[in-house]
Amino acid sequence: MAPFCLMSVGSVLVKSLGLFSTASAVRCACIVPTLKHFSTTVGGPPKRPLTAYMHYVKAQQPDVVKQNPDIKIVDIVRKIAQQWRTLTPEQKRPFEEASLASKEQYKLDMQKYQAQLSPAQTAAMAEERRQKMAKRKAIRKKRELSHLGKPKRPRTPFNIFMAEHFEEARGTTMQGKLKSLLEDYSDLLASQKQVYVQLAEDDKVRYKNEIKAWEEHMVEMGREDLIRRKEKTRKKAAASKGKKKARVTVLRAKAPAKKTAAKKNTAAQPTTISTATKPKK
Structure with missing residues (x-):
């Protein structure tokens, strides 16, 4: 039997093709040329600043490799991570200061970089950032749902x-x-x-x-945010329908009173006119 991830490939392909609308195609077609022009005329964005831990890894890796020439890179990283956990706050401070300095330099470099971009390139960068954030959010949510034991969707x-x-x-x-x-x-x-x-x-x-x-x-558990959207939409629609029905009932109850007042005004007008137009003897 194939792995479960392979079982849903057919439905995923169909859904992906269905979700890729004409509007999405046009938007992607507009962004791709912009990104190509963006990469050729202007250099890439500045690299993100290193964290304090990554500064420590960069400093310690040559020594660890020299002391352990036969171990794998995964084991080297594991050794450095163990060393980092044993450091005192005073020992970590130089790397934290280096991280702060690299963050400040990154801000300056990013400002210079953004100043030379055209509006189209800025829009392309914003769209790319939005897509990355949406992808990360979807991955995090999928992991959370898997951890919470959400049932697998039915197979076709x-x-x-x-x-x-x-x-x-x-x-x-x-x-x-x-x-x-x-x-x-x-x-x-x-x-x-x-x-x-x-x-x-x-x-x-x-x-x-x-x-x-x-x-x-x-x-x-207090996680109503994970309930299916269709169920939420159905409940909201039922609630709004009930409010609308109650509002119509109130309007219908008030309508006769308005008509009665209008009749009284109509009846009073002829008396006033007849009194004003009555000829003198």
Whole structure:
């Protein structure tokens, strides 16, 4: 059986293509030429400043490598990290001061760098920064949901078919295997596909039950922010509908009183006019 991450490749590809709208394509097409021009006319942005720990690593790595020439780089970093933990605040202070100095220099270099950018390049940098932040946020949220035990989403019929036949699929690369699996699945008879359709329906029931229990547990933990957006939208729509209904009821109750007052004013006007126009004897 293929790993679970491979089971959802088909649905992920379809969703990705569906989410990549025309507007997104136009925006990316506008940004790419700007970035190319940006990289050729102006040098790259200044490197981010090193932390106090990284200054320590940079200073200690040559000595550790010299003392341990046969160990791997991972073990070298582990040794330096252990040494850093044993340092006193006084011993760490020189590296912290070096980090502060590099931060100040980074600010100056960044100001000079941004001053020579065109508006298009500044917009491209802002868009690139926004995309990076969104990607990091999505990764952090995915890790958090995995840590909290959020149920896996239901699989599609093709996902289940791919999981069962991935090992014997034709092709030497991932793309080749996926292509051959898609061809094999499309060649199945309707009765053969119905087996995987039924399994997918059963998986939907499993997910529905598990996600309901999980969301109830999240509410108990005070994490209502992790509940599905559709459920939140439905509750908000119901609440706003109730408010709107109550408002209409109040307006209907007040309407007759306005009509009565209007009738009284209409009835009073002819009396005034007749008195004013009555001829003298």
